[in-house]
Amino acid sequence: MTLVDPRRDPAAAAPVPNGFGPMLRKEDGRFVRGRGRFVDDIDLPGMLHGAVLRSPYAHARIVSIDTGGALAHPKVRAVITGADLERRGMAWLPTLSHDVAAVLATDKVRYQGQEIAFVVAEDRYSARDALALIDVEYEPLAPVVDARRALDPDAPLVRDEVPGRADNHVFDWEAGDAAATDAAFAAAEHVSTCDLLYPRVHPAPLETCGIVAALDPVTDRLVVHCTTQAPHAHRTLYATLTGIPEHRIRIVAPDIGGGFGNKVALYPGYLCAVYAATITGAPVKWTEDRSENLMSTSFARDYHMHGEIAATKDGRITGLRVRVLADHGAFNGTSQPSKFPAGFFHIFTGSYAIQAAHCRVTGVYTNKAPGGVAYACSFRITEASYLVERMVDVLAFDLGLDPAQVRRKNLLRPEQFPYRCATGWVYDSGDYPRALEQALEMAEYAELRAEQAQRRAEYERTGEGALLGIGLSTFTEAVGAGPKKQMDIGGLGMADAAELSVHPDGTAELRLSCMSQGQGHETTFAQIIAHELGISPYAVNVVQGDTDRTPFGLGTYGSRSTPVSGAAAATAARRVRERAKLVAAAMLEISPADLEWEAGRWQVRGDPAAGASLAEIARAAHGSLELPDDLEGQLSGRCVYNPPNLTFPFGAYVCVVEVDPGTGQVRVRRFVAVDDCGVRINPTVVEGQIHGGLADGIGMALMEVLAFDTDGNHLGASFMDYLLPTALECPSWELGQTVTPSPHHPLGAKGIGESATVGAPAAVVNAVLDAIGVRHADMPLTPAQVWSAMRGRPLRT
Ligand code: MCN
Ligand code: CUM
Incomplete structure (x- = not known):
C-alpha cells in the first residue's frame, strides 16, 4: 500500500486517486511531534483551578458540611457546595434520560466518588490540598450494590428524595411480538437458555475529562473549552441548565485524546467550573485525574441478561427471547436517543433470520455511578450482539x-x-x-x-x-442516528450540518458539526471533498470543535460521523459543484447543459480542451465576472443532512x-x-x-x-x-x-x-x-x- 506523505509540500502532493484511498492522517503531523493542543494545555491569564470533593461512601446521609477550614486556606478563592447551587436552582439538573441528577450532593451521597463540594484555588495543588480541610459528617446507610437485589422489598432506597417513591425501579421497556415469540417457543423442538452478564466496564480514554470555563469580560460571553464529543449539543444544554442564552455561549473542543463515548455527557465538574467562573469572575480549569474518571464518569454495559433461543434439532433458529436487568446506577443519566431507554438493544436478532423475537428490559437504580451506554457501544448494540x-x-x-x-x-x-x-x-x-x-x-x-x-x-x-x-x-x-423524526437527544433531532467554502485560489474550508477524538476526521473529511471536487485532500482545511465557527449538529458518537456528517459534507460539495457549473457556463459563455464534470473541471461536452478547473472557477466566482442575476458570487454550499435510515x-x-x-x-x-x-x-x-x-x-x-x-x-x-x-x-x-x-x-x-x-x-x-x-x-x-x-x-x- 503506498501512502501519501503529508510532510511533502501540500501543493506537490499527488491527490489520492478519486480522493478515496490510503493516506497518512493529516493531524498526525502535530500529534507525533507532541504539538496537539488539549484542554489541559490551555492556560488563560488569571486562571483558577478547581478540585472536586468526593464521597468515600456508596450510600450515606450528609449530616453537615463545614467548609471553614478550606476557605481559610490562603490560596483558596471559593468553596461551592450543593447548598450554594440549590439557591440558584442548580443542585439537581435534568439528565438526557428523563431523570434528574445531583450536581453536588445535598441530602445524601448515592455512590462512592459522588461530587460533594468544589474548591477553587490559585493552583491545582492548593485546590486539592484544601479538599482535606472540608469536614463532612456522614451517616452511613446500607447500599444496594447488586442489581439483582435492587427490586427486593427490603432493598435500600437509592432515590428517596422523590416523594412517594417506594422502590429502585427505573423503567420497563419491551420490543418485538411477545405472543408470537411465546408461540414459537411452545412449538420448538429444542430450547436453550443461558444467563449472561455483560459486566460494567469503562471507556477509559487516555485523556481524562476536563474544562476551562471563562466569562469574557469584553463580550460578556461564556467561553467553554471542554473535552466534548458534541460541542453544539453541549452549548444547548449549558444554555438550558444555566439560563445563559445560547448566543452568549461558545463551546470549543480542542484536540481530544480519546472519547469512546466517555465525553458525550455533561458532568458535575463542568457545571461547577462554569458556576465558579461566574462567581469568581476568573477563568476556572478543572481536569479529572484517572481515579475520578474511572469512578464517576459514564460507565458502560452492566446488563444482566437471561437469553432463550428456540430451534429445530438440526439448528435452525425459530425464536429468541431475552429478559434484561439493566443497572443504571444512582441516576438515570444514559446519553442516548431519548425514545430508547435500552438504546438500540432491540437489534438483538443480529445477523440472523429470526422473525419471532421479544426482549424486555428493566432498569434499576443501585449505589453506583450513573452513565451507561458509553464505550464504543452503538447505543447498547454491544450488549445485543454479545447476547445473540x-x-x-x-x-x-x-x-x-x-x-x-x-x-x-x-x-x-x-x-x-x-x-x-x-x-x-x-x-x-x-x-x-x-x-x-x-x-x-x-x-x-x-x-x-x-x-x-x-x-x-x-x-x-x-x-x-x-x-x-x-x-x-x-x-x-x-x-448513523437519526433519522431525526425517530431520534433525538435532549429534544435535539439527530441531523448534522456541513458548510463548504472554496477560496479564490481553489483551496477549500469545510466546517463540520461532528468532532474527532482520534478518528482522523481532518483527513477523511478532506478526502470526501477531494473525491467530490477533484482537488487534493491537502487543499481542504477541516474546521471542527468550535461552535462559533461550525454549523449546528449533534456530534460524534454512535459512529454517526461518516453516515451523517459525511453525507452532509458530500452533499454540500455536490452543491458547490453545481454552483461551479453555472459559473463555468458564464465564464465560457455556454449553456450549463453543454458542460460535463471530469476530474475536477467543468468542460465542454465534445471539446474537452475547453473548460475551467475548480480553481479557475473559484477565482472567477470571486472576481469581476458578470454572473447571471440569480447566481450569487463566491463558491460555497451547505447541507443539513437528516439521514433516511441508519x-x-x-x-x-x-x-x-x-x-x-x-x-x-x-x-x-x-x-x-x-x-x-x-x-x-x-x-x-x-x-x-x-x-x-x-x-x-x-x-x-x-x-x-x-x-x-x-x-x-x-x-x-x-x-x-x-x-x-x-x-x-x-x-x-x-x-x-x-x-x-x-x-x-x-x-x-x-x-x-x-x-x-x-x-x-x-x-x-x-x-x-x-x-x-x-x-x-x-x-x-x-x-x-x-x-x-x-x-x-x-x-x-
Ligand atoms: N471511515 C472511512 N470509511 C468508512 C467509514 C469510516 O474512511 N466507510 C473513517 C471516517 O471517515 C472516520 C473514521 O473512519 O475518520 C471513523 O468513522 P465513523 O465510523 O463515522 O465513526 P465516527 O467518526 O463517528 O467515530 C465515532 C466512533 C465512536 S462512537 C467511538 S465510541 C470511538 C470510535 O469512533 N471512539 C474513538 N473510534 C475511536 N477512535 C479513536 N482513535 N478514538 C476514539 O475516542
Ligand atoms: Cu457509545 S460510545 Mo461512541 O458512541 O461515542
Missing part, C-alpha cells in the same frame, strides 16, 4: 453442532435485503454468508478444527500442552486462542476480522479503527471490569486494577473486507468506528469457552475465571 452471538454458540454446544454450521444455516441471505427485522429495524444492505466464508477461509477453519482435536487428544493422554479454541462472531451493527455495517470474526489448562491463562493466537462498512473512504483509517476495536474486544473479554465490594467500594479506580489491553495481549490482526455499499448514503459508506468493539468480545469468549469445552462463563475471562470454569464453578461478578 453467545446464544448461538450455546445452542451449538447443546445440540452438538459446529458453530459455523449453525451460523451458515441462519444468516440472512443477500436477497433478503432490505430486511425488516422482528423489532422493526430495516437493514439497508448486506452479504453475510460471503463475509463468513471469507473469514473461515482466511482462518483455515477446517485445519484449525483438526489441530484442536489433536491437541485435546494429546492433553487427555498426557495432561500437558495448551488447549486450542476457535470462536466465531457474525455481527450486525446499526450506526447504516448497517457487519462483519465475520474468527478468534483463535490457546488456553493453559494449568493456570487458566489465555493467549490470543490469531484474530481474523472481515468487516464490511460499505465504501471505504480511507482504508488505513478504517483498519486503524478496527484494530482499536479488536483490542477493546480482547480487553472486555479477558480483563476489563469495574468491580465493587458489598459495601459499594469501587475496586477498579486505577489502571493497576482496571486492566486495559496492550500490544502484548494482542496478536497481529488479520483483516479482510467485503464492500456492500449503503444504498441510501450518498457515498455508499457505512460507519465503522464501533464495529470491532461490538463484534469482537463474543468471538474471544466463544473461543476461550470452545477451548475448555465449557458451555458458559461470564466475562472477564481472567485466569481465575477460566480455571474455575474448567472445574465446573465459573465465578459470578
Whole structure:
C-alpha cells in the first residue's frame, strides 16, 4: 500500500486517486511531534483551578458540611457546595434520560466518588490540598450494590428524595411480538437458555475529562473549552441548565485524546467550573485525574441478561427471547436517543433470520455511578450482539453442532435485503454468508478444527500442552442516528450540518458539526471533498470543535460521523459543484447543459480542451465576472443532512486462542476480522479503527471490569486494577473486507468506528469457552475465571 506523505509540500502532493484511498492522517503531523493542543494545555491569564470533593461512601446521609477550614486556606478563592447551587436552582439538573441528577450532593451521597463540594484555588495543588480541610459528617446507610437485589422489598432506597417513591425501579421497556415469540417457543423442538452478564466496564480514554470555563469580560460571553464529543449539543444544554442564552455561549473542543463515548455527557465538574467562573469572575480549569474518571464518569454495559433461543434439532433458529436487568446506577443519566431507554438493544436478532423475537428490559437504580451506554457501544448494540452471538454458540454446544454450521444455516441471505427485522429495524444492505466464508477461509477453519482435536487428544493422554479454541462472531451493527423524526437527544433531532467554502485560489474550508477524538476526521473529511471536487485532500482545511465557527449538529458518537456528517459534507460539495457549473457556463459563455464534470473541471461536452478547473472557477466566482442575476458570487454550499435510515455495517470474526489448562491463562493466537462498512473512504483509517476495536474486544473479554465490594467500594479506580489491553495481549490482526455499499448514503459508506468493539468480545469468549469445552462463563475471562470454569464453578461478578 503506498501512502501519501503529508510532510511533502501540500501543493506537490499527488491527490489520492478519486480522493478515496490510503493516506497518512493529516493531524498526525502535530500529534507525533507532541504539538496537539488539549484542554489541559490551555492556560488563560488569571486562571483558577478547581478540585472536586468526593464521597468515600456508596450510600450515606450528609449530616453537615463545614467548609471553614478550606476557605481559610490562603490560596483558596471559593468553596461551592450543593447548598450554594440549590439557591440558584442548580443542585439537581435534568439528565438526557428523563431523570434528574445531583450536581453536588445535598441530602445524601448515592455512590462512592459522588461530587460533594468544589474548591477553587490559585493552583491545582492548593485546590486539592484544601479538599482535606472540608469536614463532612456522614451517616452511613446500607447500599444496594447488586442489581439483582435492587427490586427486593427490603432493598435500600437509592432515590428517596422523590416523594412517594417506594422502590429502585427505573423503567420497563419491551420490543418485538411477545405472543408470537411465546408461540414459537411452545412449538420448538429444542430450547436453550443461558444467563449472561455483560459486566460494567469503562471507556477509559487516555485523556481524562476536563474544562476551562471563562466569562469574557469584553463580550460578556461564556467561553467553554471542554473535552466534548458534541460541542453544539453541549452549548444547548449549558444554555438550558444555566439560563445563559445560547448566543452568549461558545463551546470549543480542542484536540481530544480519546472519547469512546466517555465525553458525550455533561458532568458535575463542568457545571461547577462554569458556576465558579461566574462567581469568581476568573477563568476556572478543572481536569479529572484517572481515579475520578474511572469512578464517576459514564460507565458502560452492566446488563444482566437471561437469553432463550428456540430451534429445530438440526439448528435452525425459530425464536429468541431475552429478559434484561439493566443497572443504571444512582441516576438515570444514559446519553442516548431519548425514545430508547435500552438504546438500540432491540437489534438483538443480529445477523440472523429470526422473525419471532421479544426482549424486555428493566432498569434499576443501585449505589453506583450513573452513565451507561458509553464505550464504543452503538447505543447498547454491544450488549445485543454479545447476547445473540453467545446464544448461538450455546445452542451449538447443546445440540452438538459446529458453530459455523449453525451460523451458515441462519444468516440472512443477500436477497433478503432490505430486511425488516422482528423489532422493526430495516437493514439497508448486506452479504453475510460471503463475509463468513471469507473469514473461515482466511482462518483455515477446517485445519484449525483438526489441530484442536489433536491437541485435546494429546492433553487427555498426557495432561500437558495448551488447549486450542476457535470462536466465531457474525455481527450486525446499526450506526448513523437519526433519522431525526425517530431520534433525538435532549429534544435535539439527530441531523448534522456541513458548510463548504472554496477560496479564490481553489483551496477549500469545510466546517463540520461532528468532532474527532482520534478518528482522523481532518483527513477523511478532506478526502470526501477531494473525491467530490477533484482537488487534493491537502487543499481542504477541516474546521471542527468550535461552535462559533461550525454549523449546528449533534456530534460524534454512535459512529454517526461518516453516515451523517459525511453525507452532509458530500452533499454540500455536490452543491458547490453545481454552483461551479453555472459559473463555468458564464465564464465560457455556454449553456450549463453543454458542460460535463471530469476530474475536477467543468468542460465542454465534445471539446474537452475547453473548460475551467475548480480553481479557475473559484477565482472567477470571486472576481469581476458578470454572473447571471440569480447566481450569487463566491463558491460555497451547505447541507443539513437528516439521514433516511441508519447504516448497517457487519462483519465475520474468527478468534483463535490457546488456553493453559494449568493456570487458566489465555493467549490470543490469531484474530481474523472481515468487516464490511460499505465504501471505504480511507482504508488505513478504517483498519486503524478496527484494530482499536479488536483490542477493546480482547480487553472486555479477558480483563476489563469495574468491580465493587458489598459495601459499594469501587475496586477498579486505577489502571493497576482496571486492566486495559496492550500490544502484548494482542496478536497481529488479520483483516479482510467485503464492500456492500449503503444504498441510501450518498457515498455508499457505512460507519465503522464501533464495529470491532461490538463484534469482537463474543468471538474471544466463544473461543476461550470452545477451548475448555465449557458451555458458559461470564466475562472477564481472567485466569481465575477460566480455571474455575474448567472445574465446573465459573465465578459470578
Ligand atoms: N471511515 C472511512 N470509511 C468508512 C467509514 C469510516 O474512511 N466507510 C473513517 C471516517 O471517515 C472516520 C473514521 O473512519 O475518520 C471513523 O468513522 P465513523 O465510523 O463515522 O465513526 P465516527 O467518526 O463517528 O467515530 C465515532 C466512533 C465512536 S462512537 C467511538 S465510541 C470511538 C470510535 O469512533 N471512539 C474513538 N473510534 C475511536 N477512535 C479513536 N482513535 N478514538 C476514539 O475516542
Ligand atoms: Cu457509545 S460510545 Mo461512541 O458512541 O461515542
